[in-house]
Amino acid sequence: MAKIPxxxxxxxxxxxxxxxxxxxxxxxxxxxxxxxLESISYYRLSGYWYPMxxxxxxxxxxxxxxxxxxxxxxxxxxKLRILILxxxxxxxxxxxxxxxxxxxHENGAFWYENSNLFKSHNSHAKxxxxxxxxxxxxxxxxxxxFKKKYSNLLPPSWMMLEITSFGTLSFLFxxxxxxxxxxxxxxxxxxxxxxxxxxxxxxxxLRNLCAHHSRLWNRIMRIRxxxxxxxxxxxxxxxxxxxxKFYFILSSMLYLMQTINPNNSIVxxxxxxxxxxxxxxxxxxxxxxxxxxxxxxx
Numbered sequence: 001m002a003k004i005p006x007x008x009x010x011x012x013x014x015x016x017x018x019x020x021x022x023x024x025x026x027x028x029x030x031x032x033x034x035x036x037l038e039s040i041s042y043y044r045l046s047g048y049w050y051p052m053x054x055x056x057x058x059x060x061x062x063x064x065x066x067x068x069x070x071x072x073x074x075x076x077x078x079k080l081r082i083l084i085l086x087x088x089x090x091x092x093x094x095x096x097x098x099x100x101x102x103x104x105h106e107n108g109a110f111w112y113e114n115s116n117l118f119k120s121h122n123s124h125a126k127x128x129x130x131x132x133x134x135x136x137x138x139x140x141x142x143x144x145x146f147k148k149k150y151s152n153l154l155p156p157s158w159m160m161l162e163i164t165s166f167g168t169l170s171f172l173f174x175x176x177x178x179x180x181x182x183x184x185x186x187x188x189x190x191x192x193x194x195x196x197x198x199x200x201x202x203x204x205x206l207r208n209l210c211a212h213h214s215r216l217w218n219r220i221m222r223i224r225x226x227x228x229x230x231x232x233x234x235x236x237x238x239x240x241x242x243x244x245k246f247y248f249i250l251s252s253m254l255y256l257m258q259t260i261n262p263n264n265s266i267v268x269x270x271x272x273x274x275x276x277x278x279x280x281x282x283x284x285x286x287x288x289x290x291x292x293x294x295x296x297x298x
Contacts, residue, residue, distance in 0.1 A: 016042050024061035025049065025070075033067050040074065047215045048073040051284065069279060076277040077217045081210045083269055087253055088207050092166045094260045095200065098185050099173065100158050106181045109156035118175045127175065130168045131160060138163045166207060170200040189259050190232035198226045199252055206249055216246050218284035225252045233258045234296050238288055245286020254296050267297055 011019065013034045017027060027033045037045070049070040054062040103111045111117060112131065118124040135143065135154055140163055146155045154160055161169060174197040176182045186196035205223035209216065224243040228235060236251055243249075250270075257264045274280060282291070291297055 011042070013037050020067070023059050024063070024065060025052075026064070026066045028066070028068070036067075036071060045070060045074060048077070048217070051218060051281075072277055072279060073217060076273065076280050077215055078213075079273055079276075080216055080270075081213065083266070083273065084206065084216070084250070084253075085210045087257065087264070087266055088203060088210070090260055091203060091253065091256055092207070094256075095185075095189075096161055096166075096169060098188050099169065100161055102181050102184050104157050109158070110152075110154070112157050112160065112172060113154065117177060117179075118172075119177050120175055123171070123175045127168055127171050131164055134163055134165065134168070135160065166200075167204045170197070170204050173197055173200055187232075189256055191228055192230070195226055195228050199256070201225075202249055202252065216285070217280070219246065220244050221246070221249060225249055228255075231255070236294055236296055238290065238294065241288060242286060247282075247286035247288075247291065251296060 016037055017030055017033060021027060049061070049065070049067075050056070052061050052065040052070065054060055103117075107114060107117060113128065115121050115124050132154065138144075142159060143155065143163065146152075146159060173182070173185070178193070182193050186193045189196060191199065202221075202223050202225040205221070208214075209219075221244050225248065227239065227243060233255060235255055241248055241251075250266075254264075254266060257266065274282065283289075
């Protein structure tokens with residue numbers, strides 16, 4: 001099929017309202033809807049009314065579709081991202097701490113500079129370049145103090161990895177050669193090395209989605225955590241669940257939190273959010289009908 005140039009013009013807020021009305025979306029408070037279109041944008045909100053379309057090619061809404069319902073979905077999704085970011089911080093900090101401790105005690109303070117510890121020297125050189133860039137950009141007080149006092153090109157790992165992006169940290173772990181230390185890090189969180197590396201990569205992806213205010217509800221996840229072959233902690237009994245939706249990656253977070261914070265309140269806060277927004281369809285996030293009976297979610 002031949003490609004064609006995009007020719008649709010930008011619409012004013014009034015034209016956007018008229019277009020939505022003509023397509024069957026009920027808007028009872030036009031000034032408020034106009035304000036939300038101005039504050040959030042038509043295109044961002046369209047991700048939440050897309051499932052309400054009965055004719056997706058012509059953008060025709062199902063009967064009784066309302067602007068308020070789509071905005072409620074947007075609000076639910078925003079609060080969900082806030083909940084997730086709070087827990088991702090704990091997971092990222094814990095993984096940093098374990099990697100720094102295990103690898104520094106076995107391979108010295110500057111282990112991340114040692115190319116012999118890594119499978120691909122080219123990938124390691126790329127990671128090291130990213131680390132050097134982060135070091136040169138940093139204005140953290142402890143980094144500034146290190147630069148003034150020491151002659152090393154880079155600081156020890158317990159300083160450097162505090163300002164290194166989690167994406168770079170994930171890349172470092174994946175590129176590590178098979179070793180007792182790499183196993184120890186993954187085993188601490190109840191996983192083998194390859195599964196743990198996959199989950200770190202997925203966490204980076206999820207963190208980026210949240211940081212860019214991207215939609216989690218009904219999203220097909222591009223980067224997906226693999227299922228553990230042998231779970232050392234409580235995992236999903238329903239092993240037929242697809243790993244391409246939010247339910248699976250949130251279940252992965254719950255699994256990791258059994259190590260990091262066993263008394264976490266993620267499940268109760270998520271259920272409270274569903275109570276606040278009872279019209280949210282959790283099946284669009286990959287939740288099976290029996291999800292509440294899973295021990296991981298109890």
